[in-house]
Amino acid sequence: MDFAMFSQIAQITDHLFLSSAAAVKTDRIRNYGITHVINLTLEIPNLNIPNLECIQIHVEDSPHARLSPYFDRCADKINDVHMRGGRTLVHCVAGVSRSATICIAYLMKYQRMPLEQAYFHCKKRRPVVHPNCGFWRQLIDYERRMLGRNTVKMIPSSMGMIPEVYREEVRNMF
Template sequence: MPVSRVSQVRPGLLLSDLDSALDPSVLTSRNVTLVVNASGLDPPYPVLDPVLQVLPVPVQDRPHAPLSLYFLPVARRIQQNRTGSTLVHCSAGRSRSPALVMAYLMRSEGLSLRRAHELVLEARPFIRPNAGFWRQLLVLERELLGQNSVRMTQTEAGVLPEALPDPDRGGTDTGYCINV
């Protein structure tokens, strides 16, 4: 059975690739009324009733791209969407859109970055935000919670996020690399 290209992170909060976001049957079957477009493109979305609202996030999938400029506006717009589901997408649904969803979960639910990542990864096992987006999420986490649950670590595969020991679990679980 193929992996679904649309992943439900929370009721009413979906994550996908560009092709799924342009598919009228996906949008109508999931009652999508808001699309957060982090693909860096301006594609022709289907005309639907009710009218589909689109929030563009014009950021490329590059480590120095300023995705954090959109963390708060995206979170606010998702919270304001009460008429249907929100679909957050980028080109493949692996880097920009998962980072935006993690930022939303941290802002709206008060989750640590580690927990937000776990939830998004559970829904969409092949996510891999780039190192720059991880760093921006770390800054957001420190602003929101005053501490970090993840750190960036140099590995043979490059700089990767590593979960820090969880004080809620007695600090016994050692760090592990995320997205290796």
């Protein structure tokens, strides 16, 4: 695994970026033209940079945490910023689960991508993307509500229930 990826900002679309908290630096924010930040951590304060709007949503990276109540709020904010010519960075501590989940929800709602496609789109741009199984259940429910169907399902594995897109990864662990 390329651990340098954890400290990078990944460009998901022309106006949406995904990263860990460690990647959120003033010079990088300016270089990418980022105008808004969605911080999905409990413990990391927002940046204090002039002309940068930050929103913090306190949520744990736990399979039991409820992130879905924020899917529409965050997706709508990302879209509103885009419509006004801005760019949004979504981050959590590692840039793996919470922030990736929000980016996937945005792609489903505003790019009309099915869940499986949205996941692989993010995974291609940031290979460490790996939402926890609880967030996957919430994304599967969201896809059903948004698109009226599901492209990913939870399946049994030696590690418990997992999204089927993790099947090969789990199989290769043993």
